[in-house]
Amino acid sequence: MPNLRLAFLGFGNVGQALLTLLLEKTEELRARHSIEWSLVGVAGRRLGSAIDPRGIDPLGALELAKARRPLAPLSAMPLEGDGVAFVGRCGADVLFENTPVSYEDGEPAVSHLRTALECGMHAITANKGPVVHAYRSLTALAAERGRRFMFESTVMDGAPVFSLWRECLPTARLQRFRGILNSTTNLILTLMEQGKTFEESVAHAQQIGIAESDPSGDILGWDAAVKVAALVTVLMDYPLTPQAVDRKGIDGIGEGEVLKAQRDGLRWKLVCRAERINGGVVAAVEPELLGPDDELYGVMGTSSAVTLESDVLGPLTIIEANPGPRTTAYGLLGDLVSAVRTAVV
């Protein structure tokens, strides 16, 4: 049974949740998937980094990270340089990339992932940027090296949407999809239905760590548009930028609109959609009024959902409730199992 050497670039909530989950699932990975693993590199923005080809104690790394103390004491070698340098030196078989990313160009995540693939690693990320900006080039590079570029956790947290499409819907052609893909706005709309003001709802979303300190990326529909672009790019094999998504946020939906909808038995939702039309794909993000017979009507709080319409099945909906860092971490673990199972050795 081969031992997989793992490296973590980015070791915040998601990275730590992933390492915890790997520890918890060590026995299942061995017994059901013939995967043994060891940790050979960890790097975090405020933690510095550690590399040790003989293995780093995962519990030690978690302890230091939780205490916000430098990882250097765990390292077998002195380390300088940026994320790319870390990837080049870590000697791993699999890189988990979860660093802060620019949505403008997907950097530095794209460079991290490219370096990993060039070094012969599987490259797994929860960052949407690389999918939107470099899906085709990273996928081609991975194929060339007999490795995988994977990103299940970029849309709907760790709920399996990419792997469902890839593994469970062979030969299907996606005609259109529709869903709720941004947790923050869905939570805000839910809280407003419960009587909170827009500002109170945003503040609450920030408090529980769902919304950024500047929540405009969510509220104006940018995060949803990036996810739509990622789904279109991968599931429809049609490269689409977030800018090409017809986008309208929830900033026009006040308490009055929410309460009026409620009186009519309806709900405002920030609905994402994309459809193949005339050889192209038309995509949009905008608030819609939904009635109780809509599959998306019951999707409340931070839950998300997507309905896939293909040429082989009737509309197929997936709904994910109660996501969190562990959910995102699980998507990364799923990617690990898939990558190892399908790699060309």
Place this chain on the structure above:
Amino acid sequence: MPNLRLAFLGFGNVGQALLTLLLEKTEELRARHSIEWSLVGVAGRRLGSAIDPRGIDPLGALELAKARRPLAPLSAMPLEGDGVAFVGRCGADVLFENTPVSYEDGEPAVSHLRTALECGMHAITANKGPVVHAYRSLTALAAERGRRFMFESTVMDGAPVFSLWRECLPTARLQRFRGILNSTTNLILTLMEQGKTFEESVAHAQQIGIAESDPSGDILGWDAAVKVAALVTVLMDYPLTPQAVDRKGIDGIGEGEVLKAQRDGLRWKLVCRAERINGGVVAAVEPELLGPDDELYGVMGTSSAVTLESDVLGPLTIIEANPGPRTTAYGLLGDLVSAVRTAVV
């Protein structure tokens, strides 16, 4: 690229839809999954059978079946005997088994599938009986022969529930599930909400070919209980008989109950559930009153749904709308692709 020799035992609506779908997807199967196929055997209850190792013309077989004319003219050899004899002689690599089945013991489907596996074929069925009665023995036999026993279409038509669990949720442990798994009763309840009587609703379901001429298996909850037993047996790895499911049908729900619920903004649904408790599994099928915030509230007509609760994700719901013979056929095609991909050669 290996040529897969396919045989169809049972060639009614589903078998014909599958062969049609295979013809439609020949190019995708070749390009995306390296699968070439030919038809070497077909047998139907009222059609007799045909075997030809050099290949049977699929369009010819479809034409005869649609005209309800015997398949014998397509056969390279005289044939006598039952389904087991057909399987033993057809020389296929893959058997699609879709014959009428007894829910008492899963026969003759179990014998057909066992014979197929013993002859070194992948054994794929849309029959629930073999899953409930022989899952472990057929799976063990398949493993022994390096082949697969597969049955995606037995629950929720061809919507990927078994493959989602197998391929997309590695290392997960299923704690409980809840869903709507019987199309006939869900359609009847929907029609009653639209003002039809119970009898009119049953008659309509029979007319469109969803309900049997004796609809009691659906109405009393037996079909749902068989599906619950299949899900528990496979996804929870806990063999459970339909008799062990606490079962209550919709026969107690009259027009009055349905309309009263409607006035209260609620809906009756025949809800299936199972949960691990004290090392065992407790399962039930019974009518429940649901409100609009329930994921199952919007599941109308012949649609079905299931929510999976595991130790790695929040509740994950799959909803399938508008099933039909093509949907069931697609589940069988998905099984074919999975079997070939994962077979130990």
